[in-house]
Amino acid sequence: xxxxxxxxxxxxxxxxxxxxxxxxxxxxxxxxxxxxxxxxxxxxxxxxxxxxxxxxxxxxxxxxxxxxxxxxxxxxxxxxxxxxxxxxxxxxxxxxxxxxxxxxxxxxxxxxxxxxxxxxxxxxxxxxxxxxxxxxxxxxxxxxxxxxxxxxxxxxxxxxxxxxxxxxxxxxxxxxxxxxxxxxxxxxxxxxxxxxxxxxxxxxxxxxxxxxxxxxxxxxxxxxxxxxxxxxxxxxxxxxxxxxxxxxxxxxxxxxxxxxxxxxxxxxxxxxxxxxxxxxxxxxxxxxxxxxxxxxxxxxxxxxxxxxxxxxxxxxxxxxxxxxxxxxxxxxxxxxxxxxxxxxxxxxxxxxxxxxxxxxxxxxxxxxxxxxxxxxxxxxxxxxxxxxxxxxxxxxxxxxxxxxxxxxxxxxxxxxxxxxxxxxxxxxxxxxxx
Amino acid sequence: xxxxxxxxxxxxxxxxxxxxxxxxxxxxxxxxxxxxxxxxxxxxxxxxxxxxxxxxxxxxxxxxxxxxxxxxxxxxxxxxxxxxxxxxxxxxxxxxxxxxxxxxxxxxxxxxxxxxxxxxxxxxxxxxxxxxxxxxxxxxxxxxxxxxxxxxxxxxxxxxxxxxxxxxxxxxxxxxxxxxxxxxxxxxxxxxxxxxxxxxxxxxxxxxxxxxxxxxxxxxxxxxxxxxxxxxxxxxxxxxxxxxxxxxxxxxxxxxxxxxxxxxxxxxxxxxxxxxxxxxxxxxxxxxxxxxxxxxxxxxxxxxxxxxxxxxxxxxxxxxxxxxxxxxxxxxx
Ligand SMILES: [Zn+2]
Numbered sequence: 105x106x107x108x109x110x111x112x113x114x115x116x117x118x119x120x121x122x123x124x125x126x127x128x129x130x131x132x133x134x135x136x137x138x139x140x141x142x143x144x145x146x147x148x149x150x151x152x153x154x155x156x157x158x159x160x161x162x163x164x165x166x167x168x169x170x171x172x173x174x175x176x177x178x179x180x181x182x183x184x185x186x187x188x189x190x191x192x193x194x195x196x197x198x199x200x201x202x203x204x205x206x207x208x209x210x211x212x213x214x215x216x217x218x219x220x221x222x223x224x225x226x227x228x229x230x231x232x233x234x235x236x237x238x239x240x241x242x243x244x245x246x247x248x249x250x251x252x253x254x255x256x257x258x259x260x261x262x263x264x265x266x267x268x269x270x271x272x273x274x275x276x277x278x279x280x281x282x283x284x285x286x287x288x289x290x291x292x293x294x295x296x297x298x299x300x301x302x303x304x305x306x307x308x309x310x311x312x313x314x315x316x317x318x319x320x321x322x323x324x325x326x327x328x329x330x331x332x333x334x335x336x337x338x339x340x341x342x343x344x345x346x347x348x349x350x351x352x353x354x355x356x357x358x359x360x361x362x363x364x365x366x367x368x369x370x371x372x373x374x375x376x377x378x379x380x381x382x383x384x385x386x387x388x389x390x391x392x393x394x395x396x397x398x399x400x401x402x403x404x405x406x407x408x409x410x411x412x413x414x415x416x417x418x419x420x421x422x423x424x425x426x427x428x429x430x431x432x433x434x435x436x437x438x439x440x441x442x443x444x445x446x447x448x449x450x451x452x453x454x455x456x457x458x459x460x461x462x463x464x465x466x467x468x469x470x471x472x473x474x475x476x477x478x479x480x481x482x483x484x485x486x487x488x489x490x491x492x493x494x495x496x497x498x499x500x501x502x503x504x505x506x507x508x509x510x511x512x513x514x515x516x517x518x519x520x521x522x523x524x525x526x527x528x529x530x531x532x533x534x535x536x537x538x
Numbered sequence: 539x540x541x542x543x544x545x546x547x548x549x550x551x552x553x554x555x556x557x558x559x560x561x562x563x564x565x566x567x568x569x570x571x572x573x574x575x576x577x578x579x580x581x582x583x584x585x586x587x588x589x590x591x592x593x594x595x596x597x598x599x600x601x602x603x604x605x606x607x608x609x610x611x612x613x614x615x616x617x618x619x620x621x622x623x624x625x626x627x628x629x630x631x632x633x634x635x636x637x638x639x640x641x642x643x644x645x646x647x648x649x650x651x652x653x654x655x656x657x658x659x660x661x662x663x664x665x666x667x668x669x670x671x672x673x674x675x676x677x678x679x680x681x682x683x684x685x686x687x688x689x690x691x692x693x694x695x696x697x698x699x700x701x702x703x704x705x706x707x708x709x710x711x712x713x714x715x716x717x718x719x720x721x722x723x724x725x726x727x728x729x730x731x732x733x734x735x736x737x738x739x740x741x742x743x744x745x746x747x748x749x750x751x752x753x754x755x756x757x758x759x760x761x762x763x764x765x766x767x768x769x770x771x772x773x774x775x776x777x778x779x780x781x782x783x784x785x786x787x788x789x790x791x792x793x794x795x796x797x798x799x800x801x802x803x804x805x806x807x808x809x810x811x812x813x814x815x816x817x818x819x820x821x822x823x824x825x826x827x828x829x830x831x832x833x834x835x836x837x838x839x840x841x842x843x844x845x846x847x848x849x850x851x852x853x854x855x856x857x858x859x860x861x862x863x864x865x866x867x868x869x870x871x
Contacts, residue, residue, distance in 0.1 A: 302749045302753075304749070305747060308654035308655075308674050309674075309675070383658045384658050384659065428631070428633050429631060429632070432653045432674070
């Protein structure tokens, strides 16, 4: 692997405690040196990147993506999905198990993680928490962890039964990985296609209530306490794509109690409200749905005060013909890998004064920590040479037509972004150049 | 802006009352008058040889017949495509059905669909003028226009009034019943206040969530039907619009029908004692003895048959407008 020198940049590495001018030498897929400007001038490298005016940061980590392989490669494949990730500055992504078939066995997990799939950034996976994601019987966590699982989830659906969720948390606690929960009480959301409220009423669409999310979060927190007390274990609950103020305050309280709860928020939930649906734009249809402005502001508050542990995209590609349907029939989900950094910088940094280093932390060190990715999410010497170089000042418009993803389902086509990715390096290989 | 939204909605479409300016409402009603006065033979030349497709995914005798007769009275050729016939291919998408109809020469599509918003999709995908003949729980814009016309002809002192933002000042319209599932209620509640009416929505929480007041200024909620009626009756001109309970949409919701009848049925006694002058309307189909008493439906206050008659006239005007004939060329949506 060739050496890369990154000179004249501003290094932001929250985990390494760096926020200043540094030069960086990458060698053999690892970070070989981090030095003050000038020190590495004599170093030899096959490639030199001049990062003047740029921020050099750990490659971004996304704990929640859908890559649609196996089974639905007309929407996305591991190859195209990871290419989109690279274009967005991500160097590690965690694939959700709702593929066809569901990723619930060592064989399927191994197949997915195999180099033959052509991932251009580091691919991790969370296999299903229950067989077939049917919510009935938990999968073999030990075996799956040995094969590379970094956590377990039935994402797309909740683990609804208390007994099964308890078993999942206990089993995962035994091997120190999280159970990621899609918090939706599906008994309350049948036939619903957007957020409940005045917009849903006007559009004549059935709405998902805030309680459908918060009730599951509440139940899961109760299970954590119960397991700590009765089993003497310390389970880790990770709440996926939080979208309501109510769930956010439950998580805040659980953290204050010292429970091991982490959570993620998706860029669309801190950027848009249900008004974005406009005249039934299925590109604004996702689950959990876009909520009202009070909920959106609660997501920002949670990000600002540290309740939110990381930003995750929930990248969910769908083919055009699937989205070109009646709103209630169209599938949920939007693509997100190429717009996450631009939206986070625009809304959180520029709009709400969050320091860039904190944005980076929410998109690298912290998500890496949630799924225990050793040597990632930081640029300390000997870490993996996963790097994103971006210009923090450039304002630009995202063009869905130019996406690296196979799909174009985004409400952010033409939306303004702040901060443009100039280069993404995964384990010492340049995988994207802007 | 988004990839999906590249299609534009053709002028002459009517997907929601919200897109109509008050001036356009006035133009549609004026055209209705004009068309009604015309000799049948003359009217039959307006859309002679033009092709209109009636695409009905939900059965509706009243609305379908009304549009069909309106089109035929203008000389247009119509074709009915319904999910009851074999003409909608099983599993074919709405987009593809629309493109097929366009390729066959349809110049306008009248759509009834069980999904809210379906007319937007069809209009964007085909680029043809689309008339929304009822979509899911969303809207029924031609019904709101025919209801408006019925009020203008039946309420005292309204005859010959110009349609503007003050036309319905002093009029209270109490819409009662299953508001949640009613596209008629939504369209009326969004249209009538823009002409100066006060709209009072009435019904139990299960059928009328608080979110309904978000439909716009001039829309209020009153749970007590007697109070709503009394207030309306004492305030000037009153309209009581009754809605059917859409049992097929209740989806597991338990409703005590006996209690509902005692609280919300418009019967003779209630009407006489609370708002004896009120105009009684119902978009149909009615369930006599449930939301409305038979004697009220057939009584002197009832405008229910007028509504049906005005439906034909208003739809004639909407079809002329959709096809850009008869002075509507400059109208945009
Ligand atoms: Zn997901």
